[in-house]
Amino acid sequence: MRFLTTLGLLLGLTLWVLPELTAAAPGFQLLLAPQSLRSDEATLVWDKPEATGPGIAYEVLRDGQPCGQTLKTHFTARGLAPERTHVFQVRITPSAADPSLRMESNPLELRTLSPETIVSVLDYGALGDGATLNTRALQAAINACPAGGVVRIPAGVFLSGALFLKSDMTLEIEAGGVLKGSANPADYAPFIRNRFEGWELETYASLLNAGTLDAAGPANVRNLSIRGAGRISGGGKKLSDAVRAEFPGVKGLRSRGRLILLMNAENVEVAGLILEETPGWTLHTIYSKNVSLHGLSIRSNVLNGDGIDPDSSENTFIFACTFDTGDDCIAIKSGKNPEGNVVNRPTDGVRVFDCRFERGHGISIGSEISGGVRGVRVEDCVAGELLNGLQIKGTPERGGFVEDVTVRDCALRQITVYTKLSYNNDGAAAPAQPFFRNFRFENIDLTQADPKKPVIIVNGFEADGHRTARVRFEGIHLPAGAKVKLDRVEDVAFTRVTTPDGVAPTYEVTRSGQVKH
Numbered sequence: 001m002r003f004l005t006t007l008g009l010l011l012g013l014t015l016w017v018l019p020e021l022t023a024a025a026p027g028f029q030l031l032l033a034p035q036s037l038r039s040d041e042a043t044l045v046w047d048k049p050e051a052t053g054p055g056i057a058y059e060v061l062r063d064g065q066p067c068g069q070t071l072k073t074h075f076t077a078r079g080l081a082p083e084r085t086h087v088f089q090v091r092i093t094p095s096a097a098d099p100s101l102r103m104e105s106n107p108l109e110l111r112t113l114s115p116e117t118i119v120s121v122l123d124y125g126a127l128g129d130g131a132t133l134n135t136r137a138l139q140a141a142i143n144a145c146p147a148g149g150v151v152r153i154p155a156g157v158f159l160s161g162a163l164f165l166k167s168d169m170t171l172e173i174e175a176g177g178v179l180k181g182s183a184n185p186a187d188y189a190p191f192i193r194n195r196f197e198g199w200e201l202e203t204y205a206s207l208l209n210a211g212t213l214d215a216a217g218p219a220n221v222r223n224l225s226i227r228g229a230g231r232i233s234g235g236g237k238k239l240s241d242a243v244r245a246e247f248p249g250v251k252g253l254r255s256r257g258r259l260i261l262l263m264n265a266e267n268v269e270v271a272g273l274i275l276e277e278t279p280g281w282t283l284h285t286i287y288s289k290n291v292s293l294h295g296l297s298i299r300s301n302v303l304n305g306d307g308i309d310p311d312s313s314e315n316t317f318i319f320a321c322t323f324d325t326g327d328d329c330i331a332i333k334s335g336k337n338p339e340g341n342v343v344n345r346p347t348d349g350v351r352v353f354d355c356r357f358e359r360g361h362g363i364s365i366g367s368e369i370s371g372g373v374r375g376v377r378v379e380d381c382v383a384g385e386l387l388n389g390l391q392i393k394g395t396p397e398r399g400g401f402v403e404d405v406t407v408r409d410c411a412l413r414q415i416t417v418y419t420k421l422s423y424n425n426d427g428a429a430a431p432a433q434p435f436f437r438n439f440r441f442e443n444i445d446l447t448q449a450d451p452k453k454p455v456i457i458v459n460g461f462e463a464d465g466h467r468t469a470r471v472r473f474e475g476i477h478l479p480a481g482a483k484v485k486l487d488r489v490e491d492v493a494f495t496r497v498t499t500p501d502g503v504a505p506t507y508e509v510t511r512s513g514q515v516k517h
Helices: 002-010 135-144 236-246 250-254 339-343
Strands: 030-032 042-046 058-062 065-070 074-077 085-092 108-111 118-120 129-133 149-153 156-160 169-173 177-181 192-196 199-203 208-210 221-228 231-233 260-263 265-271 274-276 283-286 289-294 297-299 308-311 314-319 322-324 330-332 347-353 356-359 363-365 373-379 390-393 401-411 415-418 435-445 456-459 468-477 483-487 489-498 506-510 513-516
Touching: 030 085, 030 108, 042 085, 058 074, 065 074, 074 085, 118 135, 135 149, 135 156, 169 177, 192 260, 192 283, 199 339, 208 221, 221 260, 236 250, 260 265, 265 283, 308 314, 308 347, 330 347, 363 373, 390 401, 415 435, 456 468, 456 489, 483 489
Parallel strands: 118 149, 129 156, 149 169, 156 177, 169 221, 177 231, 208 260, 221 265, 231 274, 260 283, 265 289, 274 297, 283 308, 289 314, 297 322, 308 330, 314 347, 322 356, 330 363, 347 373, 363 390, 373 401, 390 415, 401 435, 415 456, 435 468, 456 483, 468 489, 483 506, 489 513
Antiparallel strands: 030 042, 042 074, 058 065, 058 085, 085 108, 192 199
């Protein structure tokens, strides 16, 4: 809850903050999702109470009156009037299974914004014919947008090169509208400084860019929304191949831009859109904080086609998204050795909930963790046959840490904690190996996992004192014949582990201590 409370203070909201919750606590924390407040709607998110499991019904109140119900831990209140103050609250609806369960959130007071000024890209000469290059026209509309205004892309296919967004604006793509990225690398020149695979370097610009890179500095772009019911479709494999042909070898891989790149950004929302055809990673946040990414459908087939990459960033909410990707669906990062150890900006506070992972390499923390990662929560998610399932990964050379990770009420196919990887390991070693510690996995359905390979793998590092430590598995449902492999771990406990046939899984434990199952 610490990062949620901090977020409320950063956004200047009126919050009645409750003490840290326990299983018997009477309440839970309600917040406004970052940058989701506008003249006619607001998106609310709340902590899932520790005393509850999946399938809990919530009632949302506005000014003391019911305005909606949901089984999710988020709700968008629509149809609000501009410049009105409302008080929202969420309460658990007692169920037949547990009629005594009654809990409610803090009240949250907020005031809707003034009506937004609309800037149509058509007024600046943009053509949605799928052939005209509209970079100048679209950038002119962005530059002309007043503070708090909306640049609107209507139905049609609007071809463009790199665009640069600014503070206090919304880019909105209407239903039937497509912002289509060019496949010509020249349309993303000149190179800009950003970070890729853990290092700061120069690459082609992305299709949408916001902020300038400053590892030691604060945010330099704020209050930005990218939203709508349309699509952002990049140059995809054609653009990726063109850049790699221009710069053979690893330089080509690392010279590609992203679909959306946010650097030193604060209070950002990306919502409602289909994101597809990226030339590399899809949505990358660097040195950013207070970010809402929700209602997105992310599709990629390109090499290194990650979905969302929070990188040395704070207070990131990822919810109600679907992923079908050519690499990691989500990859939480904080820089690569040795530079990442020197920059030393951790990723702190990532909450992933109500997401579906249909294809990809994993729901991942790492492998670039040299600045450290802490405070990750994954709840109410469903994953298909991902290559490595939910994974925490690093190498002995990285340094840094991963700590305080909670995964609850999810259907997964595999859980893996890797400490040796055969790729992306070309940086000079950190002075000490990483620490992996304080992980909790609770109420996890792994019954659809393939029992021919280990369903749960947890490894530690070789150096003394660097075993993966303090890991709890509770309420874990495994397939018949499941195998669990543990190596170099300390203080690991399994409780309430079930299988369909009632036969305990096979535990293979090596070079470890204090393992209970």
